[in-house]
Amino acid sequence: MCRSQHSSALPRRRGEQIRTPAGELDLSGATAITQISPGQAGEVFDGYRRVDNITDEILSIYQQALGVDITKDDIFYFVYGQLHDPGYREAYETDLKKMLPHIETPTDRRRFDQLTAAGRELVELHVNYEDVEPYPVTVDVKKTADPGDRETWRVQKLRWAKRTDPDTGKNVDDVTTMIYNSKVTIRDIPEEANHYMLGSRSALAWIIDRHQVKKDKASGIINDPNDWADEIGNPHYIVDLIAKVTRVAVETVRIVDTLSEDTE
Template sequence: MGETRNHATNDLIFNYVYAVLHDPVYLETYALNLKREFPRIPFYPDFARWAAWGETLMALHIGYEDVAPWAVERIETPGKRAAGTTPKPVLKSQPGAGGGTGNVVVDGDTQIAGIPAAAWTYRLGNRSAIDWVLDQHKEKKPRDATIAAKFNTYRFADYKESMIALLARVVRVSVETVAITDAMAALDRTDWPAPA
């Protein structure tokens, strides 16, 4: 008979590795090594729990556009300006202090409030996922004069509503990711074997 493969096992291993690569204890312990070489994945006790965490994290991160948006509060305070003009984009995050909630100043008219402080602790590289979304939606003037004159058609006002919807989803992904990584960090590892 031909060779049979258990695809679920391959998926479980992939999920496990994804979870370990999000483990705050692993990331802190091996921070210098991870900057210089490929990661070495330890075998943690309770493989099934780690694989389940990895599966949940992957579903959140890959399917971020389909998650239920976080219930944020939109605050509108229209300013005075000429008819037919749009408010100036601000796109600035103001994280909550002391575990409270923070907000995002979208433009001169709109703020998004009710964002848990934990949402800013999920980072993509050196900044929070919230700040990454805001940075991607800023209006940037190209340095090249020809490109600026002919192809610089992006206006934040055209994407304001879709950015706010994306922001609410990214807050959900951030908060749920932090809850999982906090659970990872809280594990008692005293009886775990030392990594090889």
Template sequence: MFNVKFYLCSKVFKDELRSHYQDNGIEKTDLFHYVYGLLHSLEYRETYAPDFRAFAEDGKNLMDLHPGYEEIEPWPLEEVWSGDKRDYAVQKIRFPKKVERGSIVYTNALTLKGIPEEVYAYVVNGKSPVEWVMEHYSVRVDKASGIENDANRMLEEIGNERCIVELIGCVVRVSVETQAILKTLGEIKNVI
């Protein structure tokens, strides 16, 4: 990850924040964490947070969670197999039905169950991270170029046939924990 301590704000601005929040311990890194947390608030467009430290802490927690999402302990998904063969080769990852999002059909033989509905409340660029993984790791052919995007080649290359299943578990965990942090973000009332 990049060095967030590298000139995130001027000394003058940092001093203004310290004065406004009556907290001489505010550092440049805290400002970055504060803004990251603030931007995840549902009310951030209206005003700024009354409690700098709370938003900075929540922002830090989000930053600890998001960049390392592939290394986080995966959510405990139940793997339900329809036969004896354990084949993780993927074709089209999908929901069993559009309205049934508590499970994912990974292959014709494997369904992943135990996905909390709150996962889909966390949206990045119009989709939940789970839906993004489902779309981008399904085998597909670009209509214009005819180039096939086959995630199975990646699985062979890295030598981990469960990689996408583990990734789904990771983004489920990140989404659940993100939602928990977002629920703790305070109301935004004061403008600096």
């Protein structure tokens, strides 16, 4: 099973703040920052104009290389797919640690279409992760705990369960089981879910790190992830989030694995 790593990419579009020419009245109430680039006119919202990050020049280059039916959206999804391609990541591993990624203009239409389709799926997963079907993890609640009690679902500090490594005899993280709190345990997390990496950690490891009650020593401010669950009136929010991120991770690994297959 190949490992996937989430990649940050330039957004599909960006907002440029409009600069009012000298001597003209600015009714937007916005502070000027930049002139709009030639040929990049777009819709204006609150003093910002929406600008396409895929330029007409790049579109022309790709259409000449691959066909006139190529669209700017195709190019965007292709880039997102390419940045998740294990072969690309391995080939340029050193460079990617030091600089922004560089992607050559593709010449193989079939490979371009494959990466574009994969990129489209990945974007949908990563952008709309809270709307995916939760992975059917098993949520065990102790018999002495009341599932209807809000306190049953409060998080203090998530952690992995432990297991004994048969080769070393040492205790290691069991990434198939998460200790939610003293009353709740989440089981049957697919091991491959932890192959989806966000930088140096898996997506689920980030959930563990971020969803714990912390107190800032300097300010005394307490960061409590349970507050959001209370605010939206869903005591199971963090449990649901774990199941959804598990789904996203499993599906990401599945998609990325197809990019490693021989395309001939």
